Amino acid sequence: MAWGAVPLDAEEGGRLSAGMELADLSCRALEIRSRYAALESAHGGRPWSRAELAQGFAGDVGALMKLVMAKDGRRSGPPDLDARLAHELADCLWSVLVLADACGVDLERAFVRTMDELDTKLAASAKTGP
Secondary structure, three states, X not given: OOOOOOOOOHHHOOOOOOOOOHHHHHHHHHHHHHHHHHHXXXXXXXXXXXXXXXXXXXXXXXXXXXXXXXXXXXXXXXXXXXXXXXXXXXXXXXXHHHHHHHOOOOHHHHHHHHHHHHHHHHHHHHHHOO
């Protein structure tokens, strides 16, 4: 499916529509982050730092790696592998969106700039060979 084309059924409780933009996803991620920060303050004294958010992201990436390995048949996986994989990918996206905000990075602009740089490198590589 193309970016933004994932259907969300009402019974799933999804508040997102299929045509969401990155800014909309980021706003939703930050709403959830704000709720976590309030919970962290209530239970631990303060919201997570950028470093702690990054540590959580590293944990999510580790969980994602295990699921991808299961998808590739390299290890056993849960019976609901595809659902768990989708969930973990969404967790990782949430972390990236939240970390970008916490670090003051305009992720949309950075993504476009990075893809342009990669495109330029690939074009140059195609002309000169590997």
